[in-house]
Amino acid sequence: METIAFLGASRGLGRAVAGKWSQLEIQPIFVARGKNQLESLNQQCGQGGEIWIWDFSQVDRIPSLLNRLREASPDRLIYFAAGGPYGDFSKKDWKDHLWSLRVSFEAPAHLLHGLLQAEAFPKLKQIIFIGSAIADDQADPKASSYAAAKHGLRGLVESVIQEGPKVDLRLFRPGYLDTDLLPANAAPRQAGEVLDVSMAADNFLTWAQNPKGEKVFTLKHPFSE
Numbered sequence: 579m580e581t582i583a584f585l586g587a588s589r590g591l592g593r594a595v596a597g598k599w600s601q602l603e604i605q606p607i608f609v610a611r612g613k614n615q616l617e618s619l620n621q622q623c624g625q626g627g628e629i630w631i632w633d634f635s636q637v638d639r640i641p642s643l644l645n646r647l648r649e650a651s652p653d654r655l656i657y658f659a660a661g662g663p664y665g666d667f668s669k670k671d672w673k674d675h676l677w678s679l680r681v682s683f684e685a686p687a688h689l690l691h692g693l694l695q696a697e698a699f700p701k702l703k704q705i706i707f708i709g710s711a712i713a714d715d716q717a718d719p720k721a722s723s724y725a726a727a728k729h730g731l732r733g734l735v736e737s738v739i740q741e742g743p744k745v746d747l748r749l750f751r752p753g754y755l756d757t758d759l760l761p762a763n764a765a766p767r768q769a770g771e772v773l774d775v776s777m778a779a780d781n782f783l784t785w786a787q788n789p790k791g792e793k794v795f796t797l798k799h800p801f802s803e
């Protein structure tokens with residue numbers, strides 16, 4: 579049975595993917611800060627998962643997380659967590675920008691570096707990060723530190739893919755999703771251009787489980803045609 583670690587599984591896309599994948603024969607590990615939400619997810623999945631409460635913004639603890647992952651020896655790992663302050667760059671506190679850069683870039687970059695040490699992760703066959711069709715290759719005003727982190731993550735993942743790692747390293751790039759990340763009054767919501775997260779998760783699962791799936795996959799949204 580495969581062990582799959584879902585990092586950022588308590589809400590949003592991570593929860594939807596983790597919930598659907600856990601209906602299949604896997605041993606899931608659910609990771610995030612929100613204990614209650616992870617417990618309710620695990621209940622929904624028949625209590626078969628492990629729950630790890632972790633804050634990825636504490637970047638000095640990433641080596642401990644890597645040690646714990648090494649012991650669990652996952653077959654696949656998916657990092658969903660990201661975020662950042664909304665507003666003009668200069669008007670937001672530096673600590674909030676730093677949080678964004680840590681959770682959305684530094685933590686996943688450090689994890690990737692550790693996970694690619696193949697001797698420590700002999701079973702690991704797939705690592706997936708989440709980019710953004712909105713913010714990883716173009717400006718995203720009022721979400722500047724988030725966009726900077728997403729540009730960095732995409733640059734890192736695409737570069738490492740071209741180095742030819744032994745694991746199946748991938749990037750999933752959705753557009754606007756109906757999750758907590760998108761403010762309630764965000765313009766795409768008003769324009770009806772927000773994709774249902776369950777639909778995005780279905781597409782994610784089909785793609786991730788397809789050994790021939792594109793390494794960098796941009797999710798097509800019905801209203802973007």
Ligand SMILES: NC(=O)c1ccc[n+]([C@@H]2O[C@H](COP(=O)([O-])OP(=O)(O)OC[C@H]3O[C@@H](n4cnc5c(N)ncnc54)[C@H](OP(=O)(O)O)[C@@H]3O)[C@@H](O)[C@H]2O)c1
Binds near residue numbers: 588591635758
């Ligand atoms: N929503 C969109 O429109 C959109 C568009 C393009 C790309 N994306 C990308 O899709 C991915 C998922 O986004 P989403 O919309 O599902 O976001 P979300 O609803 O805000 O969920 C984020 C998840 O990450 C976890 N997380 C956040 N900060 C964390 C931290 N410091 N430590 C541990 N876990 C943390 C959250 O759990 P806790 O709060 O419990 O820790 C939650 O489970 C992100 O990479 C995002 O950039 C989203």
